[in-house]
Amino acid sequence: xxxRVTSLEVAKRAGVSQSAVSRVYTPGASVSAxxxxxxxxxxxxxxxxxxxxxxxxxxxxxxxxxxxxxYLENYFYPEALxxxxxxxxxxxxxxxxxxxxxxxxxxxxVVDEILDYQVDGIVMASVxxxxxxxxxxxxxxxxxxxxxxxxxxxDISSVTSDNFEGGRKVAHLLCxxxxxxxxxxxxxxxxxxxxxxxxxxxxxxxxHNETLYAREVGDFHADRTKTATLAxxxxxxxxxxxxxxxxxxxxxxxxxxILRHDLGLRVPEDISVVxxxxxxxxxxxxxxxxxxxxxxxxxxxxxxxxxxxxxxxxNQMTPKKIQIDSPLIIRSSTRQERK
Amino acid sequence: xxxRVTSLEVAKRAGVSQSAVSRVYTPGASVSAxxxxxxxxxxxxxxxxxxxxxxxxxxxxxxxxxxxxxYLENYFYPEALxxxxxxxxxxxxxxxxxxxxxxxxxxxxVVDEILDYQVDGIVMASVxxxxxxxxxxxxxxxxxxxxxxxxxxxDISSVTSDNFEGGRKVAHLLCxxxxxxxxxxxxxxxxxxxxxxxxxxxxxxxxHNETLYAREVGDFHADRTKTATLAxxxxxxxxxxxxxxxxxxxxxxxxxxILRHDLGLRVPEDISVVxxxxxxxxxxxxxxxxxxxxxxxxxxxxxxxxxxxxxxxxNQMTPKKIQIDSPLIIRSSTRQERK
DNA sequence: ATGAAAGCGCTAACAA
DNA sequence: TTGTTAGCGCTTTCAT
Numbered sequence: 001x002x003x004r005v006t007s008l009e010v011a012k013r014a015g016v017s018q019s020a021v022s023r024v025y026t027p028g029a030s031v032s033a034x035x036x037x038x039x040x041x042x043x044x045x046x047x048x049x050x051x052x053x054x055x056x057x058x059x060x061x062x063x064x065x066x067x068x069x070x071y072l073e074n075y076f077y078p079e080a081l082x083x084x085x086x087x088x089x090x091x092x093x094x095x096x097x098x099x100x101x102x103x104x105x106x107x108x109x110v111v112d113e114i115l116d117y118q119v120d121g122i123v124m125a126s127v128x129x130x131x132x133x134x135x136x137x138x139x140x141x142x143x144x145x146x147x148x149x150x151x152x153x154x155d156i157s158s159v160t161s162d163n164f165e166g167g168r169k170v171a172h173l174l175c176x177x178x179x180x181x182x183x184x185x186x187x188x189x190x191x192x193x194x195x196x197x198x199x200x201x202x203x204x205x206x207x208h209n210e211t212l213y214a215r216e217v218g219d220f221h222a223d224r225t226k227t228a229t230l231a232x233x234x235x236x237x238x239x240x241x242x243x244x245x246x247x248x249x250x251x252x253x254x255x256x257x258i259l260r261h262d263l264g265l266r267v268p269e270d271i272s273v274v275x276x277x278x279x280x281x282x283x284x285x286x287x288x289x290x291x292x293x294x295x296x297x298x299x300x301x302x303x304x305x306x307x308x309x310x311x312x313x314x315n316q317m318t319p320k321k322i323q324i325d326s327p328l329i330i331r332s333s334t335r336q337e338r339k
Numbered sequence: 340x341x342x343r344v345t346s347l348e349v350a351k352r353a354g355v356s357q358s359a360v361s362r363v364y365t366p367g368a369s370v371s372a373x374x375x376x377x378x379x380x381x382x383x384x385x386x387x388x389x390x391x392x393x394x395x396x397x398x399x400x401x402x403x404x405x406x407x408x409x410y411l412e413n414y415f416y417p418e419a420l421x422x423x424x425x426x427x428x429x430x431x432x433x434x435x436x437x438x439x440x441x442x443x444x445x446x447x448x449v450v451d452e453i454l455d456y457q458v459d460g461i462v463m464a465s466v467x468x469x470x471x472x473x474x475x476x477x478x479x480x481x482x483x484x485x486x487x488x489x490x491x492x493x494d495i496s497s498v499t500s501d502n503f504e505g506g507r508k509v510a511h512l513l514c515x516x517x518x519x520x521x522x523x524x525x526x527x528x529x530x531x532x533x534x535x536x537x538x539x540x541x542x543x544x545x546x547h548n549e550t551l552y553a554r555e556v557g558d559f560h561a562d563r564t565k566t567a568t569l570a571x572x573x574x575x576x577x578x579x580x581x582x583x584x585x586x587x588x589x590x591x592x593x594x595x596x597i598l599r600h601d602l603g604l605r606v607p608e609d610i611s612v613v614x615x616x617x618x619x620x621x622x623x624x625x626x627x628x629x630x631x632x633x634x635x636x637x638x639x640x641x642x643x644x645x646x647x648x649x650x651x652x653x654n655q656m657t658p659k660k661i662q663i664d665s666p667l668i669i670r671s672s673t674r675q676e677r678k
Numbered sequence: 679a680t681g682a683a684a685g686c687g688c689t690a691a692c693a694a
Numbered sequence: 695t696t697g698t699t700a701g702c703g704c705t706t707t708c709a710t
Contacts, residue, residue, distance in 0.1 A: 008704095016680080017682075018704085019705080020681075021704095032679060049454060050703085051703055052455045053392050056392050057390075057703085057705095058685075058703085058706080059705060059706090062392060075414065077417070078411040081436075086438050089437070089438060094436065094452070096434070097434045098433070099421060112388060113428075116388050116389065116391040117392065118391070253623060256625075258624075286599075345688085346687065358688095358689080361687095361689060365689075374696080392688090393686070394688055396689090397690080398688085398690090
């Protein structure tokens with residue numbers, strides 16, 4: 001175990017003051033090329049690196065972004081997390097993870113923990129947070145950006161895909177394909193993504209003078225989706241939907257598996273299935289799911305830009321509500337042409 | 340934006356010294372019930388919470404664990420990450436994420452960044468790290484635990500599943516089922532997991548007086564796995580393997596999809612397929628993959644125990660090499676009985 | 679451009 | 695049990 005090297009030791013070896021060393025590592029500080037060289041040499045010889053925590057304490061900037069996530073079971077999140085972390089790393093920030101377990105009371109303590117770490121900003125990717133939580137962080141002077149969720153009438157920035165428009169595109173597709181009995185399997189109804197997708201979907205149907213034939217709730221949850229699917233499809237051919245929009249890809253996989261393996265139905269010949277997210281397995285041959293793509297890259301890019309903007313302009317608190325266009329990806333889980 | 344509340348302000352309001360306040364938040368410090376009450380009341384009124392960073396600076400313990408990950412595309416990792424973060428959170432630690440991008444030179448700088456944050460320990464879950472990197476952290480006095488990878492002849496602790504034994508179990512299964520032309524699709528050959536799984540598999544075959552009929556390399560990579568699969572199976576029935584062990588689940592999904600959809604073969608009637616990891620999609624009906632389960636819960640538990648042990652006993656540097664038993668999970672991608 | 683000095687908010691001896 | 699004091703390693707005035 002090697003002892004930590006401090007700026008003071010580097011200063012001594014370089015024959016300069018401790019503050020000179022500090023300046024060398026402070027972008028924009030005034031140091032002569034000569035001192036900079038001396039310091040860098042000494043630092044290299046000693047293996048010196050500035051202590052981020054000490055810097056954070058005095059500067060008030062930790063260069064840490066707190067990330068609150070609830071469930072990584074939806075493969076959209078690991079993807080986003082990876083990109084987010086990379087993007088922040090490139091800008092000299094790092095991600096401190098806070099897992100928000102199910103319990104609601106727990107969430108509140110999570111916020112306290114985050115604040116304890118003096119994070120410069122917070123990204124909330126968890127669906128189940130009360131709006132109060134975000135506001136509390138804002139009140140503490142820590143900017144917050146909601147990722148993949150939104151809230152009406154509040155003062156928190158958010159980045160989402162255009163869920164309403166995405167839902168509408170699905171309605172158009174299914175109507176254009178000539179489907180006549182269209183079902184919807186909803187996600188957890190507390191989620192803004194679920195609400196917006198459904199609202200857009202219904203608006204789209206209306207535009208075609210169609211109406212929803214059946215609706216069940218899957219809650220973004222495998223078991224409940226199974227129940228919902230059976231309730232919707234375990235009936236004679238002329239009574240069940242001939243197409244279904246499922247509020248996210250993971251539920252859509254469950255739906256497809258049940259249709260095919262439990263009910264012996266064919267996708268898309270008997271039933272067209274559409275999902276939402278375009279997580280990687282949607283492109284796997286066994287599913288090849290028609291879906292709405294949430295463009296993780298763009299969403300992350302905007303999230304990073306927004307949080308950094310808030311960090312750099314602490315006074316300017318106007319929230320940004322960013323919606324990323326989400327294209328329809330047509331694969332083979334939907335009929336290929338009007339029947 | 341609310342100003343930060345310091346322990347000094349709490350002290351004033353409570354009518355005690357600043358160190359009294361500190362003691363109230365230091366487990367095991369001696370404070371009278373009366374002072375504790377006064378302090379807690381004042382703290383609550385002011386909304387005070389100790390500054391973790393300041394505490395870290397003086398105590399030398401940040402209660403931050405650095406986690407190095409390379410690719411979250413393998414769904415074993417998000418699962419592990421979630422459990423790891425939860426387990427550490429319960430013990431008052433938090434996870435700072437470091438994404439190790441592809442470039443090898445990059446890795447080295449990642450280590451510097453980690454060390455800058457004065458992390459108390461490091462978990463490396465990335466497959467592509469040189470042993471030199473881990474050693475450098477150890478040398479800096481920061482304990483390291485390798486997660487899901489191991490290295491021979493070195494001084495770093497690691498937690499893996501029993502990959503050798505897992506591979507052997509697969510060989511036994513396939514031999515018991517009467518398979519006669521058995522293939523293996525390897526992962527990236529630099530990975531210890533790949534090497535151990537293959538070694539165990541070969542040892543198992545040998546025990547049955549069987550020998551490997553075909554071998555290709557998929558590199559834990561979808562495209563290369565596709566090429567490997569075609570090279571192995573795109574030939575007459577009597578020339579191709581009748582069973583294949585694939586070094587991880589994700590490659591196995593690709594193999595199954597190609598067998599079924601490109602080559603028109605049936606699994607398991609024509610070919611039995613076995614994977615490794617038991618990631619969630621392995622249990623999805625479309626794959627229902629026979630596989631070796633890496634028990635993420637146990638692996639994480641041991642990882643946490645090990646890293647905390649090293650943190651709490653800094654002098655006792657004997658590395659631990661922990662292997663978790665990995666059970667064979669038999670599903671329907673393998674023949675159900677001897678033919 | 680540089681050094682001296684004053685803290686950032688806290689913990690940990692040390693006395694009392 | 696308590697208060698006083700001295701830092702942890704750094705950034706940042708303020709002189710020079």
